[in-house]
Amino acid sequence: MDPEIKIRGYHTDLYGHVNNARYLEFLEEGRWQVLEDSMDLKDFMGRGFLFFVVNINISYLSQAWVNNLVSVRSGLGKIGNKSAVIRQQVLNKTTGKICASADVTFVISDSGGKALKLEGELLEILRQVPDFEDGAAGE
Amino acid sequence: MDPEIKIRGYHTDLYGHVNNARYLEFLEEGRWQVLEDSMDLKDFMGRGFLFFVVNINISYLSQAWVNNLVSVRSGLGKIGNKSAVIRQQVLNKTTGKICASADVTFVISDSGGKALKLEGELLEILRQVPDFEDGAAGE
Amino acid sequence: MDPEIKIRGYHTDLYGHVNNARYLEFLEEGRWQVLEDSMDLKDFMGRGFLFFVVNINISYLSQAWVNNLVSVRSGLGKIGNKSAVIRQQVLNKTTGKICASADVTFVISDSGGKALKLEGELLEILRQVPDFEDGAAGE
Amino acid sequence: MDPEIKIRGYHTDLYGHVNNARYLEFLEEGRWQVLEDSMDLKDFMGRGFLFFVVNINISYLSQAWVNNLVSVRSGLGKIGNKSAVIRQQVLNKTTGKICASADVTFVISDSGGKALKLEGELLEILRQVPDFEDGAAGE
Numbered sequence: 001m002d003p004e005i006k007i008r009g010y011h012t013d014l015y016g017h018v019n020n021a022r023y024l025e026f027l028e029e030g031r032w033q034v035l036e037d038s039m040d041l042k043d044f045m046g047r048g049f050l051f052f053v054v055n056i057n058i059s060y061l062s063q064a065w066v067n068n069l070v071s072v073r074s075g076l077g078k079i080g081n082k083s084a085v086i087r088q089q090v091l092n093k094t095t096g097k098i099c100a101s102a103d104v105t106f107v108i109s110d111s112g113g114k115a116l117k118l119e120g121e122l123l124e125i126l127r128q129v130p131d132f133e134d135g136a137a138g139e
Numbered sequence: 140m141d142p143e144i145k146i147r148g149y150h151t152d153l154y155g156h157v158n159n160a161r162y163l164e165f166l167e168e169g170r171w172q173v174l175e176d177s178m179d180l181k182d183f184m185g186r187g188f189l190f191f192v193v194n195i196n197i198s199y200l201s202q203a204w205v206n207n208l209v210s211v212r213s214g215l216g217k218i219g220n221k222s223a224v225i226r227q228q229v230l231n232k233t234t235g236k237i238c239a240s241a242d243v244t245f246v247i248s249d250s251g252g253k254a255l256k257l258e259g260e261l262l263e264i265l266r267q268v269p270d271f272e273d274g275a276a277g278e
Numbered sequence: 279m280d281p282e283i284k285i286r287g288y289h290t291d292l293y294g295h296v297n298n299a300r301y302l303e304f305l306e307e308g309r310w311q312v313l314e315d316s317m318d319l320k321d322f323m324g325r326g327f328l329f330f331v332v333n334i335n336i337s338y339l340s341q342a343w344v345n346n347l348v349s350v351r352s353g354l355g356k357i358g359n360k361s362a363v364i365r366q367q368v369l370n371k372t373t374g375k376i377c378a379s380a381d382v383t384f385v386i387s388d389s390g391g392k393a394l395k396l397e398g399e400l401l402e403i404l405r406q407v408p409d410f411e412d413g414a415a416g417e
Numbered sequence: 418m419d420p421e422i423k424i425r426g427y428h429t430d431l432y433g434h435v436n437n438a439r440y441l442e443f444l445e446e447g448r449w450q451v452l453e454d455s456m457d458l459k460d461f462m463g464r465g466f467l468f469f470v471v472n473i474n475i476s477y478l479s480q481a482w483v484n485n486l487v488s489v490r491s492g493l494g495k496i497g498n499k500s501a502v503i504r505q506q507v508l509n510k511t512t513g514k515i516c517a518s519a520d521v522t523f524v525i526s527d528s529g530g531k532a533l534k535l536e537g538e539l540l541e542i543l544r545q546v547p548d549f550e551d552g553a554a555g556e
Contacts, residue, residue, distance in 0.1 A: 010306050010438055012431040014483055019427050020192050021167065024160035028288050042345075053159050057196045066431055067320075149297050149445050153290040153344055160288055167427050181484075205292055206459075298470050299445065302438035331437050335474045 002071040003033045004093070007064050017063040018070075023100050024056065027088050030072030031104065034086070038129045048111035049122075054083060058102035068094040075132025079123070082115050083107045087132035141210040142172045143232070146203050156202040157209075162239050163195065166227050169211030170243065173225070177268045187250035188261075193222060197241035207233040214271025218262070221254050222246050226271035280349040281311045282371070285342050295341040296348075301378050302334065305366050308350030309382065312364070316407045326389035327400075332361060336380035346372040353410025357401070360393050361385045365410035419488040420450045421510070424481050434480040435487075440517050441473065444505050447489030448521065451503070455546045465528035466539075471500060475519035485511040492549025496540070499532050500524045504549035 005011075005026060013019040035041050035051075064070050070092050077085030083105050090100040107115040108122060116122060144150075144165060152158040174180050174190075203209050209231050216224030222244050229239040246254040247261060255261060283289075283304060291297040313319050313329075342348050348370050355363030361383050368378040385393040386400060394400060422428075422443060430436040452458050452468075481487050487509050494502030500522050507517040524532040525539060533539060 006310075008307055008310050009430045009432070010303050010436050013426045014429040014431070014433045015189075015426070016431045020195065021160050021163035021427055024163055025288050028160065029286055032284075032286050050154075053199055055196070055198045056159065057194070059194045060192055145449075147446055147449050148291045148293070149299055149442050151292040152287045153292070153294045154287070155292045158288050164427050168425055171423075171425050293467075298473065299438050299441035302441055306438065328432075331477055333474070333476045334437065335472070337472045338470055 001033070001037065002073050002091075003029050004069055004071045005029070007066050007068045007070065009066060011064075012066055017065055018099070020058075020060060023058060023060070023090060023102075026070065026072050026090055026100075027056070027058070027074075027102055027104060030074040030088050030090075031086055033072070034074040034129060039125055044125065049116075050109050050111070050113075051106050052109055052115075053104055053106050055105040056102060057105075058100055060100050062092065062095065062097040062099050064090070064092050064095075064099045068092050070094075070099060073132070076126070076129045077103060077132055079118055079126065082117055084118060084126060086129070089134070140172070140176065141212050141230075142168050143208055143210045144168070146205050146207045146209065148205060150203075151205055156204055157238070159197075159199060162197060162199070162229060162241075165209065165211050165229055166195070166197070166213075166239075166241055166243060169213040169227050169229075170225055172211070173213040173268060178264055183264065188255075189248050189250070189252075190245050191248055191254075192243055192245050194244040195241060196244075197239055199239050201231065201234065201236040201238050203229070203231050203234075203238045207231050209238060212271070215265070215268045216242060216271055218257055218265065221256055223257060223265060225268070228273070279311070279315065280351050280369075281307050282347055282349045283307070285344050285346045285348065287344060289342075290344055295343055296377070298336075298338060301336060301338070301368060301380075304348065304350050304368055305334070305336070305352075305378075305380055305382060308352040308366050308368075309364055311350070312352040312407060317403055322403065327394075328387050328389070328391075329384050330387055330393075331382055331384050333383040334380060335383075336378055338378050340370065340373065340375040340377050342368070342370050342373075342377045346370050348377060351410070354404070354407045355381060355410055357396055357404065360395055362396060362404060364407070367412070418450070418454065419490050419508075420446050421486055421488045422446070424483050424485045424487065426483060428481075429483055434482055435516070437475075437477060440475060440477070440507060440519075443487065443489050443507055444473070444475070444491075444517075444519055444521060447491040447505050447507075448503055450489070451491040451546060456542055461542065466533075467526050467528070467530075468523050469526055469532075470521055470523050472522040473519060474522075475517055477517050479509065479512065479514040479516050481507070481509050481512075481516045485509050487511075487516060490549070493543070493546045494520060494549055496535055496543065499534055501535060501543060503546070506551070 073089045077087040086104045088102045212228045216226040227241045351367045355365040366380045490506045494504040503521045505519045
């Protein structure tokens, strides 16, 4: 389920809107949630697999203010040879607008820190994460 | 001057390294510093001009740990019609490696929130910000 | 209702536990929630009343780790002449232990920043916030 | 040396002033600095000693705004049997006022998490941290 966050004073900066760095915390929240919901995360990490974010490309499209309710939608994007993308949207449910959309590129490494090829069982597990569906379309 | 930040416990997450969201605070620190150093920021904002970040594209290249000293290098990138880019690098002075590099795209709006064309006096002021110089080259 | 927060990587520091500064964000979350639930906050703030925290006395009693679920219990403590206390507890629902307990002293000021006497209508409104009930007792 | 922090947008909340949770990050900054400056912190932690904060009592006395420069003064307070206090002040150098003063009570534990008696060599090391001197007096 998409996590929901009510915007409080500490999320905002002097402009009164959510600060750009905070959105990355919202995105992290969303990523853990979608991973938890779709795969056996505990087992996965217990086997020494680690997620490392290597790139975030985030567009700030509209603003979120105190008392707004936002939700974070996350889903699988493109899967490459050694990296994959989780696409994410922060939706402002109060205004009906998308606040931010982001492509988060990550690698999966073994406990030694080496990025692994996304093939075989690893690829299968990753494909359990549902594809990203655009929130703007259906609402 | 490039701001320097000593990494403390509160900057890091359970992996022991600086969390991806924290880097955006380091970048914000660097942007204010380069703007302050190169233009009359107080006068600029007093006239109602506001900077709005519309996109951040950040690559995480290596890690920063507690007690590492990082510095943030910032400079002007491409200037477009209505938006411009500040390029930034977070350098880990302890390891000698670049931790993160980012392109931050912003618009300048008037007090009503309308993005302004980057021309005339506005363009002149913006051009006072020095071009980005790659930190890896000279060190 | 007591807000619940699932602990994620970005909440924790290099010790792997929630950093002491983060607890203050959890407390702020809890305070807004209890105020919202018990009084007409929008009307109150629309009339120019502001809450200002003047003291926080927080004890860290046990730890919260990634994947733990915590909840924040908040209620009215002592009401003084010009200040009042909201008592708060962060409960770790995963371990059953209290992570933190805090007394947050605040004043209510008018739009000019002057702390107001807590009497008459102001006192009545404040008394709508339920008294703090110790979470450890019933669980 | 007392660490100095220039207040930036991301430090502030919708009131335009530094948020109460941020002060705890400033305090953490100050504590590491005073420990680093007065003892061999690396050796100390390498021997498995850990600092755990058990209580923070912070009073918010005046405000800090964007572009203000604050500094954090820290020094030893009372030393008890198993816990000790670091006293701290956040001084707003722009306004000349103290923003916040805090007593931070901590224990020192061994690598197993057991709080140690502050006696013998441990007490000697701790006493290397200079006593707190009130910043308001001399300025």
